Amino acid sequence: MVTAAIDGMCDPRLRGVGDAFAENFARHGEVGAAVAVTVDGKPVVDLWAGYADAARTRRWTRDTIVNVASATKGLTAICAHRLVDREVLDLEAPVATYWPEFAQAGKADIPVHLLLSHRAGLPAIDSPLPTEALYDWDRMTRALASQEPWWEPGTQHGYHVFTFGWLVGEVVRRITGKRLGRCWREDVAEPLGIDCHIGLAAEHDARVAEFLPIPPGEPDLEGELLKHAGPMVQKAFTNPPRTVADMNTGAWRRAEIPAGNAHTNARALARVYGALACGGEVDGVRVLHPDTIDRARTEHANGPDAVLFGWPTRFGLGFALPPKGIGIGSSSTTAFGHPGAGGSIGFADPDAHLGFGYTMNQIQAAIPPDPRALRLIDALYASL
Numbered sequence: 001m002v003t004a005a006i007d008g009m010c011d012p013r014l015r016g017v018g019d020a021f022a023e024n025f026a027r028h029g030e031v032g033a034a035v036a037v038t039v040d041g042k043p044v045v046d047l048w049a050g051y052a053d054a055a056r057t058r059r060w061t062r063d064t065i066v067n068v069a070s071a072t073k074g075l076t077a078i079c080a081h082r083l084v085d086r087e088v089l090d091l092e093a094p095v096a097t098y099w100p101e102f103a104q105a106g107k108a109d110i111p112v113h114l115l116l117s118h119r120a121g122l123p124a125i126d127s128p129l130p131t132e133a134l135y136d137w138d139r140m141t142r143a144l145a146s147q148e149p150w151w152e153p154g155t156q157h158g159y160h161v162f163t164f165g166w167l168v169g170e171v172v173r174r175i176t177g178k179r180l181g182r183c184w185r186e187d188v189a190e191p192l193g194i195d196c197h198i199g200l201a202a203e204h205d206a207r208v209a210e211f212l213p214i215p216p217g218e219p220d221l222e223g224e225l226l227k228h229a230g231p232m233v234q235k236a237f238t239n240p241p242r243t244v245a246d247m248n249t250g251a252w253r254r255a256e257i258p259a260g261n262a263h264t265n266a267r268a269l270a271r272v273y274g275a276l277a278c279g280g281e282v283d284g285v286r287v288l289h290p291d292t293i294d295r296a297r298t299e300h301a302n303g304p305d306a307v308l309f310g311w312p313t314r315f316g317l318g319f320a321l322p323p324k325g326i327g328i329g330s331s332s333t334t335a336f337g338h339p340g341a342g343g344s345i346g347f348a349d350p351d352a353h354l355g356f357g358y359t360m361n362q363i364q365a366a367i368p369p370d371p372r373a374l375r376l377i378d379a380l381y382a383s384l
Contacts, residue, residue: 004021004022004025004026004030004049004050005049006018006021006022006047006048006049007047007048007049007061007062008034008045008046008047008048008062009043009045009046009047010044010045010046010047011044011045013044013383014037014044014045014379014380014383014384015383016379016380016382016383017035017037017045017047017376017379017380017383018045018047019379020375020376020378020379021033021035021047021049021376022049023375024372024375024376025049025050028371028372028375029215029362029364030049030050030360030362030372031050031051031054031056031212031360031361031362032049032050032051032052032060032064032066032209032360032361032362033048033049033050033060033266033358033359033360033361033362033372034046034047034048034049034060034064034265034266034267034357034358034359034360035047035048035266035356035357035358035376036265036266036267036269036270036271036356036357036358037270037354037355037356037357037380038270038271038273038274038277038282038354038355039274039352039353039354040278040353041274041275041278041282041283041353041355043267043270043271045270045380046266046267046270048060048061048062048064048265048266052064052066052208052209052210052361053209053210054210054212058209060209060361061207063195063207063265064207064208064209064265065195065196065197065204065207065208065209065263065264065265065359066208066209066211066263066264066265066344066359066360066361067208067211067247067252067253067260067261067262067263068262068263068264068269068340068344068346068359069260069261069340069341069342069344070161070259070260070338070339070340070341070368071262071269071337071338071339071340071344071345071346072165072198072257072258072259072260072261072262072338072340073164073165073258073259073260073318073320073338074273074318074319074320074337074338074346075184075188075196075198075258075262075272076164076165076168076169076172076180076184076198076258076259076318077116077168077296077317077318077319077338078184078188078272078276078287078288078318079168079169079172079180079183079184079187079188080112080116080168080171080172080318081288081292081293081296081317081318082183082187082188082287082288083172083175083176084292084295085288085289085292088175089112089171089175090112091111091112091113091116091295091317092111092112092113093111093112094108094109094110094111094112095107095110095111095112095115095167095171096108096110098112098171098174098175099145099170099171099174101142101145102144102145102170104145104146105146105147105148105149106148106149107148107149107153110149110153112171113300113317114153114154115160115164115167115168115171116168116300116316116317116318117157117300117301117315117316117317117318118157118158118159118160118164118301118307118313118315119153119154119155119156119157119300119301120149120153120160120167121149121150121151121152121153121158122144122147122149122150122160122163122167123150123158123159123160123161123163123232123236123306123307124150124163124231124232124233124235124236124239124307125140125143125144125147125163125235125239126147126148126231126235127143128239129143129239129240130240130241131240131241131242131246132240132251133240134162134240134242134246134252134255134257135251135252135254135255135257137166137169137179137255137256140166141166141170144163144166144167144170150232151306156306157300157301157303157305157306157313157315158232158236158305158306158307158308159236159305159307159308159313160236160259160307161236161237161259161260161307162236162257162259162260163236163259164258164259165180165257165258165259165260166258166259168180168258168318169256169258179199179256180198180256180258181197181198181199181256181258182199184196184198185197185198188272188287189268191285192268192271192272192275192282192285192287194264194267194268194271194272195264195265195267195268196262196263196264196265196268196269196272197262197263197264198256198257198258198261198262199254199255199256199261200253200254200261200263201254202250202253202254204263205250205253208253208263209361210248210361211244211247211248211342211361211363212244212361212362212363213244213245213363214363214364214365215362215364218364218365219365220365221365221366221367222237222341222365225309226238229309232306232307233306233307233309236307244363247261260340260341264359265357265359266357266358266359267357268357269344269345269346269355269356269357269358269359270346270355270356270357271355271357272287272346272355273337273346273347273348273355273356273357274348274353274354274355275287275355276288276293276336276348276350276355277348277349277350277352277353277354277355278350278353279293280292280293293350295317296316296317296318296319296336297316297317297319297321297334297336297350298316298317299314299315299316299321299324300315300316300317301313301314301315302314302315302321302324311367316336319336319337319338320336320337320338320339321335321336322335322336328345328347328369328374328377332349332350332351332352334349334350334351335347335348335349335350335351336348337356339368339369339370339373340368341363341368342360342362342363342364342370343358343360343362343363343364343366343368343370343372343373344358344359344360344370344373345357345358345368345369345370345373346358352384354380354384356377356380358370358372358373358376360372
């Protein structure tokens with residue numbers, strides 16, 4: 001059990017969020033974490049507590065950043081949608097229009113929007129790859145260009161666990177001439193003034209919280225399900241192979257893995273999603289145009305997921321959507337964003353003009369969104 005000395009600020013009207021945050025440490029195995037909320041683009045919650053390492057020798061501070069796993073996907077999607085805003089990317093056009101090599105293996109007619117909605121049939125690479133391939137952009141995009149779809153594109157959806165980032169990121173690179181990490185930094189992170197990196201410079205390593213594996217004795221649900229999964233699903237999760245230990249290395253941090261290795265904090269997630277919740281602009285910085293946001297959060301996939309063991313998932317164009325009629329926790333059913341394995345999540349609620357971010361370092365065995373995040377979200381909406 002961790003006794004949390006909670007730092008930061010919380011609007012008195014939202015003290016329930018602070019109480020839920022403290023309870024996560026006292027009763028639910030939190031080690032280090034942060035939560036942030038904006039309303040109408042203004043910060044109303046910005047809390048952090050706990051430890052940034054397994055040994056509990058480094059306090060989690062205001063400037064701590066952490067790997068947010070698949071919460072990265074929403075950021076990658078923003079980069080693609082900015083190209084739609086500029087009218088240099090047509091989501092209905094074949095991917096091969098921008099990336100000619102992609103036309104191999106029967107993929108000449110796959111439109112870009114199928115990449116963003118996890119319907120392209122490319123969740124896995126069949127040929128075995130070593131761990132170091134994760135850090136080699138050109139190797140991964142070549143492998144995807146030559147990969148035959150696992151299903152007829154557009155006929156079903158299945159979560160593209162890692163391939164999403166290279167697929168969407170390579171389209172961005174072919175159009176802009178810039179890798180995804182640079183696009184994100186120059187076009188979004190720096191204008192918004194947020195501490196969020198896809199490809200982390202070594203100078204920031206001292207601020208990174210250690211990503212902690214599932215505690216001993218807790219069930220590894222994903223691992224158990226993978227034992228009984230077919231080749232496509234196994235390869236979606238394990239080719240190239242990686243462990244939690246790999247995610248704490250310099251090689252992982254330096255690479256651009258736009259489906260899963262952004263390093264950031266809750267404050268940054270809340271600010272960027274807060275902008276999307278307010279028509280795409282905050283403090284004079286335009287992230288996306290309202291029409292583009294509306295299209296991005298329109299449902300394109302819903303139902304049993306061909307990769308996530310048949311669990312029901314629902315996607316827009318690059319963003320995860322809450323289960324229809326249920327919402328994220330007790331949140332608006334029109335909310336959109338993206339969770340990450342282990343617990344992190346960022347989302348926008350246009351109904352409430354609200355942006356939310358939660359980051360943590362202790363992975364727990366849970367189907368996203370994580371119960372710790374849901375407690376915070378439920379407390380937030382109960383207080384509004």
